[in-house]
Amino acid sequence: MDTAAEPRVPQTQVAEEGVAEAAPPAGKCPYSYPFHRPSAVEIPPLYDKLRADEPVAKVSLPSGDEGYIVSRYDDAKVVLSDLRFSRAATVEPGAPKLTHVPMPPNSLFTLDPPEHTRLRKLVAKEFTNRRIRELRPRVQELTDELLDRMAEQGGVADLNEALAFPMPVAVICELLGVPFEDREKFRNWSNAIVALTTLTQEEMMAERLAMAGYIWELVQVKRKEPGTDLLSALITAHDDENTLDEGELVMMAMTLLVAGHETTVSMIGACVLTILREPRLRAIVDEQPEKIGALVEELLRVNPIGDGGPLRITLTDVEIAGTVIPKGSAVMAAVASANRDERRYTAPAEVDVDRENSQHLAFGNGVHFCLGANLARLELEVAIASVFRKFPTLRLGTEVDQLRMKSGMLVHGLESLPVAW
Template sequence: MTIGNPRPYPFKVTDELYVEPRFEELRESEPLCPVRLPHGEPAWLVTRYEDVKTVLGDSRFSRARAVREDEPRTRYHRGLPGNILEFDPPEHTRLRRVVAKAFTVRRVQELRVRAQAIADGLVDAMIAQGPPADLVAGFALPLPVTVICELLGVPLEDRTRFRVWSDALLSTTRFTPQEVERCADELSAYMAALIAERRKEPKDDLLGVMVAARDEEDRLTEDELVAMGVSVLVAGHETTASQIPNFVHTLLDHPDQLARLRAEPDLVPRAVEELMRFVPLGDAGIARYALEDVALSGGVVRAGEPVVASNVSANRDRAVYTCPEALDLTRQEATHVGFGHGPHHCLGAQLARMELQVTLRTLLTRLPGLRLAGTGDDLARKTGSGVKGFSKMLVAWDEV
């Protein structure tokens, strides 16, 4: 191991939608930087767009190796055994294929009508209540939670329980290690119980498809089945639920871009992509281990050394984007890495895109003059979590 003098990372612990200025310095002067995350051994940090894509997409970097190492990470808990994030191709490909059909472009477009109906119902309730309304509790959480529960086959009435478990699994400091372990065990037991129900009463939801892949086709182990169910449930709602208020807050902070989007609603799909590039959902990244010596900008990563790739930094790389610190909803430059890259590119990216597109169209057309309520208690940020966002966002709008 040749990673000496590591710097504490993340560089600045903040719950705000903040991009550390040091990333720009590192991209220029030290694109391969030694760091130490809160847990695990030292690692190299890569910050340039092309290097990030190499680490995420090149088969010379392994996720499976991390299972055998003291993996650098921000969270105490390393995830459930059999988690899809633990594998490299071809094992990763085998697991991904089990659920991939549920997230194809065609299947997601079929879900758009249902997502729009849910969104309209939630806005109807907000309008009936009248402003101010909590965008998080009233819209941002229930929209993706309802969609993923219906898709996977999880009872919606259990959402309060699995929201606590989800928060714990994504916790950096909000939960104690003992609480995280307990919540992980409870969530695993909950998913195992749902799987047992599917075996007694088969259904054609995604969980039923996964159980059939386990029992009839022997395509995954029992641990993999439970972990896959948990991963789809947590990842299938958490990031979108966080990005909805993040996007709204960012647009309100950029009134010129918000005005343009209101005037040109056909910009919504492009706006979602630009907001995914611009909004820093989380800074740390997931470590990969070099299987052989690999040359990157700034030096060579030796075989056996871990590397953390900063998607947030890559999305602000001046070598790739013109004025990357500016929000430009008409931007047509390189594809962002907000959903990752390579084999572990977010499986639910198309679902998230669709839900975020539905969200922006619905909120901007049905809640004219959408704004923060300005009550002095209108915002509360998530704390101690690996995912940035808001736990409360009071909004108001012009009555129609």
């Protein structure tokens, strides 16, 4: 199928059967999160309805606990950045949970300031814009090597296996100083860590412990023989009074490894697929390389890899869009929905590289803003520009309706992305 000949496809098509979730009986917990996605290229149509009628909606979470989903842009931004919505409280005993598996308590994802500020400061200097710009030649080199190997496969490949998975994993493994040979282990471990409903509690805990054990051993090796990598730098990192203790070190490395590839892997697939389906976007990549940064921002906006940011817990009663969310409630900012909010964006489903208010929430907002945003942007720019330069005739190797998303996960990704050239 030559998708280059296809007409422009809106990113949100409300499938006829898509709005399966009907309004709930009064007082009952209405919707089950994660919501139904009719296909790999659509976000849950239920969000359109929630933004219009129930901007703060009660949901039942995979753990069985109840929570609230906040679906409009302005409100989601508040949930992400207002410290009355706590991350640390998600690991307090008795707090409502997303899944049955408790989140580890001492990670960037489960701390509030000032503890969060201290840890983040220790690691943030490795992720500054300048540090990341220095990585560009190496990211380009790794990408070119992978694309050369893909070319040798003949005229068809799974882009996930050929590029989207190995590139970000190679980058984050190199950055941290994790042996690249162990990347397959990381795929299983990080899949387990972002699983919502695909694994049992025991399976998830076992994978998490295995990963922690592996990193602990690696820390011992690096203590004896430090390298020039991030893990070695973190071992000696300190601010005025503090260094990272052993538990914090292991947790930080785990956080970076998982956050640093699961997300970008999924996003590379989603971005390339969007471009393959829209010839005018392909023309931007080919003819307006100066706009590739803006294109990446728009692709990030319309292609959410997760429905919502991680859970937060209200430290006090908080009113959002006229609804009082009681103290102690689980709340999720639905980034997938906020980034398509018609109150903020004209033609929100369209990828428009000339959009004026293009700022989005794909990397969050506030103190927890994605630490790896600059790295992710770099990887996406290099991946997109390189793949279409290397394979000018690249096209989708299957029908769109044959594509499958991994379901039951915190981070959504295509199971495979068959391409041909």
